[in-house]
Ligand code: SF4
């Protein structure tokens with residue numbers, strides 16, 4: 001008998017406290033021991049996770065109305081510009097925005113974390129003044145309790161694979177992949193590999209719009225496909241892309257988050273980013289899902305790009321498996337080169353484990369996607385045109 | 391016992407065979423981690439000295455008499471365990487594996503004894519978990 005389970009059946013087990021939940025690390029041995037078929041009957045949910053710098057991160061806020069009210073423009077939060085081209089007191093603070101006085105040493109990511117930590121934030125805004133919103137200036141302090149809403153809305157997180165980076169030039173490069181030493185002195189890679197959410201669900205069978213996720217300690221949701229979603233990327237025999245594939249847009253309430261899983265990252269001479277912790281449960285609906293979650297680092301490959309080529313498309317210097325990257329040293333063009341991750345596997349594992357415990361305790365239900373992601377979406381480029389037109 | 395010293399030489403002493411004396415007269419094993427000494431300009435020498443307690447104590451006393459300033463103790467590089475998120479971004483930057491990832495826990499550890507104090511890791515950490523307290527060496 002083939003093992004098939006529905007979302008409802010799995011949720012029933014979760015409610016009863018009987019669900020068998022394991023992490024995407026643990027499941028590898030279970031499948032090796034029992035085989036896909038038996039493992040699919042035995043395991044109900046597999047937890048995946050990642051904790052890495054994700055630049056496309058930010059938060060929407062609604063400050064509430066002052067008296068007299070103001071239609072805010074030029075919004076600054078601790079002197080970091082927020083976008084307020086929305087309704088009167090709505091704004092979006094992006095993680096990578098730098099402070100007007102402190103530069104990249106303090107930015108949107110820091111504002112978001114300060115809010116989550118319960119700190120007060122200086123809000124200032126101005127306005128031309130209108131009949132319905134007469135106030136022209138406001139200077140005040142806000143905190144997470146004062147505002148109406150404050151939620152993360154990250155347009156692109158949790159990349160399904162990402163190219164590793166190296167530098168063939170003769171000077172160090174300061175990048176969002178960290179410091180790349182000259183002369184291929186190091187190779188930096190990100191994604192949590194075999195623990196990465198979308199690498200465990202390569203064809204987006206269970207992860208889609210509406211999927212409940214762990215987002216920096218809160219229960220959040222997948223709200224859309226992430227920007228630069230490119231599911232149509234060439235796949236290997238295991239169905240995995242060996243370059244950036246799918247991505248997730250995610251949202252969740254800042255009030256339920258913790259800065260243990262949300263942290264500002266400052267990359268020297270590059271700018272600000274934000275470490276975001278994401279966990280996604282994968283319900284084991286059948287053997288195919290089980291076979292996908294049993295993927296291990298030796299099956300996942302990624303390309304190594306030369307970041308010294310300052311073009312959109314960087315040349316690939318080769319392909320390596322995550323198993324090789326994880327060994328700390330790889331051979332590239334006949335040379336041994338040290339490797340290092342910039343995604344924390346330690347934190348990713350903590351998240352997978354926490355999510356597992358929440359599901360075991362019946363505190364976290366799985367959800368069927370309201371809408372699945374497209375399977376053949378390709379990436380477009382921006383052409384620099386000399387005149388308007390198609 | 392092993393101990394790490396940062397030795398600062400005043401200009402008039404840069405010509406002295408200090409390491410030779412430490413090895414010859416005090417029986418220490420000296421591992422030079424980093425040197426920046428020019429003749430007649432003050433310089434710094436970072437060494438790992440290995441010997442028994444008596445040898446180390448008498449070597450220190452002798453160094454004090456010669457006018458060499460000894461900054462003893464651990465690495466001047468401070469890794470803040472509590473801030474570190476164990477991303478690993480500092481580990482391939484470090485030339486000596488003083489900062490390294492444990493391949494089973496995937497947590498980063500710092501071993502001051504291996505540290506050259508080159509300072510390269512300080513700007514490499516996106517969290518600001520590593521600082522350089524000596525002010526003498528810069529990346
Ligand atoms: S100062 Fe240099 S040797 Fe010491 S830990 Fe940092 S990178 Fe490694």
Ligand code: SF4
Pocket residue numbers: 469473474475476477478479480481498514515516517518519520
């Ligand atoms: S770069 Fe910083 S946060 Fe990352 S492992 Fe090194 S010390 Fe820890």
